[in-house]
Amino acid sequence: MTFVDTNTSYGHWPFALLPKQTLGQFEAHLQEHQIERALVSRLETIFLPDPDRTNRDHIRACKRLDNLSPVPVLNLANRGCLQNLEEYRRMTEIKAVKLYPNFHNYSLRSTRVSRLTEYLAAKEIRLIINMRMMDERHQYHGLKIKGVSTKQIISYAKRFSEFPFLCTGLYQPEMLAIAEQCPQVRMDLSFADSHNLINGLIETINPEHLYFGSHAPLMVTKANTYKLETASIPTTLKIRIARDNAKAFFKL
Amino acid sequence: MRIIDCHAHPIFFENGKTKQEVDKLVSYSKSLGIEKMVCLGDVLVYGPNPNAQQLRAINDDTRQLMAWYPDFFIGFCYLNPTLGEKPLQVELELCVKAGFRGIKLEMSNNARDAVMTPLMIAAEQYALPVLQHTWNSLHKQTRKINSDPIDTCLLARRFPNVTVIMAHLYSFGIRGVLEAQNLPNLYIDTSSCLPFAGLIEYAVEKLGPNRILYGSDIPIRELGQCIGRVIGSDIDSKTKEKILYSNAQSLLGIA
Numbered sequence: 001m002t003f004v005d006t007n008t009s010y011g012h013w014p015f016a017l018l019p020k021q022t023l024g025q026f027e028a029h030l031q032e033h034q035i036e037r038a039l040v041s042r043l044e045t046i047f048l049p050d051p052d053r054t055n056r057d058h059i060r061a062c063k064r065l066d067n068l069s070p071v072p073v074l075n076l077a078n079r080g081c082l083q084n085l086e087e088y089r090r091m092t093e094i095k096a097v098k099l100y101p102n103f104h105n106y107s108l109r110s111t112r113v114s115r116l117t118e119y120l121a122a123k124e125i126r127l128i129i130n131m132r133m134m135d136e137r138h139q140y141h142g143l144k145i146k147g148v149s150t151k152q153i154i155s156y157a158k159r160f161s162e163f164p165f166l167c168t169g170l171y172q173p174e175m176l177a178i179a180e181q182c183p184q185v186r187m188d189l190s191f192a193d194s195h196n197l198i199n200g201l202i203e204t205i206n207p208e209h210l211y212f213g214s215h216a217p218l219m220v221t222k223a224n225t226y227k228l229e230t231a232s233i234p235t236t237l238k239i240r241i242a243r244d245n246a247k248a249f250f251k252l
Numbered sequence: 253m254r255i256i257d258c259h260a261h262p263i264f265f266e267n268g269k270t271k272q273e274v275d276k277l278v279s280y281s282k283s284l285g286i287e288k289m290v291c292l293g294d295v296l297v298y299g300p301n302p303n304a305q306q307l308r309a310i311n312d313d314t315r316q317l318m319a320w321y322p323d324f325f326i327g328f329c330y331l332n333p334t335l336g337e338k339p340l341q342v343e344l345e346l347c348v349k350a351g352f353r354g355i356k357l358e359m360s361n362n363a364r365d366a367v368m369t370p371l372m373i374a375a376e377q378y379a380l381p382v383l384q385h386t387w388n389s390l391h392k393q394t395r396k397i398n399s400d401p402i403d404t405c406l407l408a409r410r411f412p413n414v415t416v417i418m419a420h421l422y423s424f425g426i427r428g429v430l431e432a433q434n435l436p437n438l439y440i441d442t443s444s445c446l447p448f449a450g451l452i453e454y455a456v457e458k459l460g461p462n463r464i465l466y467g468s469d470i471p472i473r474e475l476g477q478c479i480g481r482v483i484g485s486d487i488d489s490k491t492k493e494k495i496l497y498s499n500a501q502s503l504l505g506i507a
Contacts, residue, residue, distance in 0.1 A: 016448065016449060017426075017448050017449075017450035017451075017453065017454055018449055018450055019486070033484075058356050074450065081337045091268075134448070135446050136443065137388075137423070137443060137445075138388065138422070138423060138425060138448075147337075191446060191475050192472050193446060193471050193477055194471060194472060194474060195471030195472075195473070195474060195475065196471075197474050211379075216449075217449060218448060218449060219446065219448055219449055220447040220448075220449050220480060220481045220484040220485060222480040222481070222483055222484020222485055223447035223477045223478075223481040224447070224477065224480070224481035225480065225484075226477065226479060226480030226483070226484070227474050227476040227477040227480060228476070229476065230284055230475065230476030230479075231278060231474075231476065237367070238379055
């Protein structure tokens, strides 16, 4: 079974013991785990007040690699993000952009989020909202950032009910709470975990809205591929979640 | 791939009790290579401080699982040290007679408390390992009942003739691994939480390959994810085999 990975990052995370890799090595690592295509953002963009230069470097670096689709990170606390995005689109085909509202300290209720949503809808670019990078209970004390609240996601999704988007890093109860109220929201499985997980999720969530996400390199890649490979669900459903749902949504 | 799961709660908040549910779990586990599973009991069903009758009910459930699948389930006797020496002795004796092979402690008290002494003396007499729930609790109110790795390691230091299993690597993390150094009677398990990268490699580097046990914490966690975090870690295959199987095999005296 092969995977399309909707939740990967490349770069340095100062709070974990991870091996240093080139982007090419990272791509090879994903391929070793049968990840045929990955949406990749740069980790450093989370900590930079202006991620623009890092996004451009990342787009250029991804051009040399066939299986990585760069996902620029927009800091909507800053003016000028849409102009930056226009520039990224001139550099390459942008399938999606990513937001980290809690790291960059803005609300999904802001006018800039509304403008971005309208822009993305018009240009048929997908939006990824990241809820969290770590389990809040075990964050290093030097970096404690709360996850985006489900209330914010639900409120945003209801305001733009015709606009489907992907949330990454949701816990299982959050997935169920959001899906009940906002059927257009797509979700990755990286932070969802319990025995018989997927059978439990699909009682509430449309299986076409579940996507594979490894959260590599912060999580052990094999942990998330194996979670899906060993799930007690039909193979056809596994393949949809592993690959086909994301392929269709992101037009990969 | 052969696996012994050292940390499981096949019955959890009364779910998973029926023969049909147990059959399904055993069959699924075996399909993943799990040959044996340590059953720690439905430890939170009566809250953190169960009385003697409640402990008996929980251990009876474990006994039932062992009766249904004697070659698969290994029972650990769930105890509450705060109940005092006599009830503890009575329950432990019953469990030992029924073939239980270890003691499970959850959150009724902190591992550094004086009430631990009779229990640890009994553990030494019966030569049983003590698996202590351990959570990163430094500077937290919950430390009264949630043993921090400092507390669990202190327990192991105070009772060097008792094997202590410090549960939940992914909660106690790097700080816990460092505490666990130079304690040959202390093992750690890989159970619980999410599979963040680098921790198993770090534990192997600091503790060596012989004191790390695979555990899942099922049903709170998905078995595939828990196994994947070990087989996907950047350590040699012999060390993976030790963590997944042979360390527990030796510790629990499995032929």
